[in-house]
Amino acid sequence: xxxxxxxxxxxxxxxxxxxxxxxxxxxxxxxxxxxxxxxxxxxxxxxxxxxxxxxxxxxxxxxxxxxxxxxxxxxxxxxxxxxxxxxxxxxxxxxxxxxxxxxxxxxxxxxxx
Amino acid sequence: xxxxxxxxxxxxxxxxxxxxxxxxxxxxxxxxxxxxxxxxxxxxxxxxxxxxxxxxxxxxxxxxxxxxxxxxxxxxxxxxxxxxxxxxxxxxxxxxxxxxxxxxxxxxxxxx
Numbered sequence: 001x002x003x004x005x006x007x008x009x010x011x012x013x014x015x016x017x018x019x020x021x022x023x024x025x026x027x028x029x030x031x032x033x034x035x036x037x038x039x040x041x042x043x044x045x046x047x048x049x050x051x052x053x054x055x056x057x058x059x060x061x062x063x064x065x066x067x068x069x070x071x072x073x074x075x076x077x078x079x080x081x082x083x084x085x086x087x088x089x090x091x092x093x094x095x096x097x098x099x100x101x102x103x104x105x106x107x108x109x110x111x112x113x
Numbered sequence: 114x115x116x117x118x119x120x121x122x123x124x125x126x127x128x129x130x131x132x133x134x135x136x137x138x139x140x141x142x143x144x145x146x147x148x149x150x151x152x153x154x155x156x157x158x159x160x161x162x163x164x165x166x167x168x169x170x171x172x173x174x175x176x177x178x179x180x181x182x183x184x185x186x187x188x189x190x191x192x193x194x195x196x197x198x199x200x201x202x203x204x205x206x207x208x209x210x211x212x213x214x215x216x217x218x219x220x221x222x223x224x225x
Contacts, residue, residue, distance in 0.1 A: 043205075
C-alpha cells in the first residue's frame, strides 16, 4: 500500500522556470513532511520540511505548500537552475511513532540550460 | 564528523551467499534505519532501531536481519541472497522520530 503518492515521475523545466512537484498522503496521523534531494550515486539529503501547523514554508528558492484538508503538499523550486537537476522525494512520518519515513516514488527533475 | 558511513560501496553476491552491510554513525543518534531503493520505487524501510538493543521490522523485512549492540553501529545481514535483493541500500540516522534523517552514501548490491 503506497501511502504517499508523488507526481510527476519526471519533469523537464527550462532554466529560470518554476519546478513543481506534488505529493498526496493517506495517513492522517502523519505530522512531519520532509523533501529530500538525491544526486546520482549519493544518499538522499534533507532539502526542506514542514509540519502541518503551517501552510507554507520557504527557504531560499525552495517552498513547501501544505494543504491539510486535501492531504496534499508540494515543492516549488523558483528560478530553477541546472544544479537543481536531481531526484526529489517527498516523505511523511508520524513524530510520535518510531518507524521511519514513508517515501514517495521520486521525481527525476532536469533543468535545461 | 564523518556522519553516516556505509561499507562496502559495491558488492556482487551469488544466489544463496550471505553478507553483512555495515553502517556506523558518529552523531550519537538513537534512531537508525535501513532502507532499500529500487528504480522508480522510492525508498522502502527494511528495519529500524530506536536505541541499542532495540530493533523492529519495517515495510520490507523479509530476507534480512539486524542487530544494534551499540549506539554507533547498525549492521544489516542478508542470510540467503536472492536476485530480488538486488538494490541500493541506505542506512540513515536521526536524533529522534520526526527529526532530520541523515543518510549514508549507500551500498549497491547485485545478486546473480
